[in-house]
Amino acid sequence: MKLYDLELSGNCYKVRLFLNLLQQPFEKVTVNVLKGEHKSPEYLSINPKGQIPTLADGECIISDSQAILVYLAEKFEAESWYPKDAQTRAEIQFWLSTAANEAGRGPADARLVKLFGAGLDYNQARQKTDALLNLLEQHLQGHDWLVGDAITIADIAVFPYVGLAGDAEISLEPYPAVRAWLNRITTQPNFIGMPGLHPAEQTV
Template structure:
């Protein structure tokens, strides 16, 4: 019997929650290892062997070590998904999934993720600029979700898992979701999936920016 996957994380990181959510959806046994990042645990030599850039999340799957959340969730579905295709059923769907993974690493990271880094973690970033980028993205996403249940098709895919965490917690970064009904409905559909697991929440700053 193999040991559970070890997930090295910060419990308030959306990147880490992205991986935890995927493992939970796949019903893969895992255990979390919360790193004391304030005291440099992510830069310790032993951890750098797992995550050479000293970042979270990282996993140790019985000797297979990986970092980068999008890389990890791709590995997880390729390794553990049984009767469900998370990466798209057609060439077009696969390309769209990849597009949204790129958005997760780009526009989501520089928009709602960056805004939340300022308010939750005190990161020295341009909060006003990050909020503006978040709203520019959400306008596009809300339109993309008009008439469809999920980002790529009528089925949940990696695209939705990669996008969920920072968008669901955008209000913690001062980014209101009030103007985006399709996004809010999409978030609810993800939260209704079997084995959904929530991320730790942080106080919502006020006033929330529209």
């Protein structure tokens, strides 16, 4: 498997992390976003949105980081990460949608402004981040994990840009349940980090 990747992308990290948690080997191909390689005709032919990451598994090409998590969980029959019953699947989809929408337009956009000078509305991204963090805090006050009693791809999908909130100059101090959840993730066997990720009280 080949991952079209960028070290500083939270969405690429999401996939690198899950591949490591599953202990599956892969080859990294760096896409030089600063040079515009993600908008080149070659890259657009495998990722029509011109986004990173893309996973190429032989002839099977998957883009969208949530879709790649689904692909890997299904391919490797990682059932604990993606249980098959209807209610659990739907609850996981709720958080995959949240990762694609609120986490993207909230903390990921806020980080793009602060870390890369992107011309996006920081205040709007900040408001969406606050709403997301409040939603997570409320949920995690009563649960260890986003869905069910164990870590799933829902946690992996939402975790990166929350863990990278510091890059976006957003403090997690008011969110103790979120910080405890980050700590549960970062202490998983085979966890890997990325630049800018500062787990609350990382013990590994």
